[in-house]
Amino acid sequence: MKKLFFVLTLFVNTMCFGQIYTQWGITNATKVASGNIGIGQDNPIAKLEVIGDISSNWINQRIGFDTKDNFTNATGTIANYGMSLTNNTAKQPIVSHSGYFGMEFLTLGKSRVKIDVDGNVGIGSTNPDEKLTVKGKIHAEEVIVDLAIPADYVFEKYYTGKSSLKSDYVMLTLAEIEQFAKENNHLPNVPSAQEIKDKGLQLGEMSNILLQKIEELTLYIIEQNKKIEALEAKVYQ
Structure with a gap:
């Protein structure tokens, strides 16, 4: 007993x-x-x-918070989290989150990167309003901007009388440009100071506008040079 x-x-x-x-x-x-x-x-x-390191020779792990949603494919508006590390077809780690507040990355207790539910990414911003919103400076070796209509329509319209790129383009005379500048304090088709202050500077649009102005200036110079040459020919006759 x-x-x-x-x-x-x-x-x-x-x-x-x-x-x-x-x-x-x-x-x-x-x-x-x-x-x-x-x-x-x-x-x-x-x-x-x-307590210690974890090592695995064959990585095919999945961590989730419930049976319906895990880190591989978190869906719905309820905050679900999970993570998948796989070496099969995808061959890539996947981190996902579903919920109203998106995903946020912090260091030293401060928000550094925010991904909202619409896929907008904020760096230094917790309320990104575009696909990438950066509050601060950007250091890059090169920036590529796609343009729907390049400014080649200036030369095309001038020399052929029509443009397949921008059929409604009209090249103003120097007198018209002078009058517009007197009244508005900026060039035609160029955003005003107030517009840039309120909406910011759109890099792609502004680059194309500046290219248009350069091409127009080139044509004005060509026209002036032809007039000078014609006057010189009369003088030296």
Whole structure:
């Protein structure tokens, strides 16, 4: 009877207080009554707590918060999180989140990068209003901007009388440009100072406008040069 009581007591203590696996006097793994498992940890506070590095030769892991949504494909408006590390068809790590507030990355307690639910990315901004919103300076070796209608229509219209690129383009005379500048304090088709202040400077649009003005100036110079040459020819006749 005493032996039975001892075995029963040992069993109860083991189940209530957990199981500890040791090797050479060093705790390797611990399982406590709550069901938490610790590796290198005597008192795990999570379902699995590991003190040390984790190594896997075959990476095909998935971590999720419920059975419907995980990090591989979080959907819906409820905040679901997860992560998938895979080496099969995708061969890429995937991190996803679904919810009303998007995803945010912080360092030193401050927001550094924000991805909202629409896919807009903010760097230094928690409220991005475009696909990429940056609050601060950008250092780049090169910026490529796609243009729907390049400014070649200036020469095309001048020399052929029509333009397939921009059929409604009209090259103003110098007198018309002077009158417009007197009234508006800026060139035609160029955003005013107030517009730039309110809406910012659109790099692609402004680059194309400046190219248009350069081509127009080139044509004005060509016209003036022809007039000068004609006058010189009369003088030296």
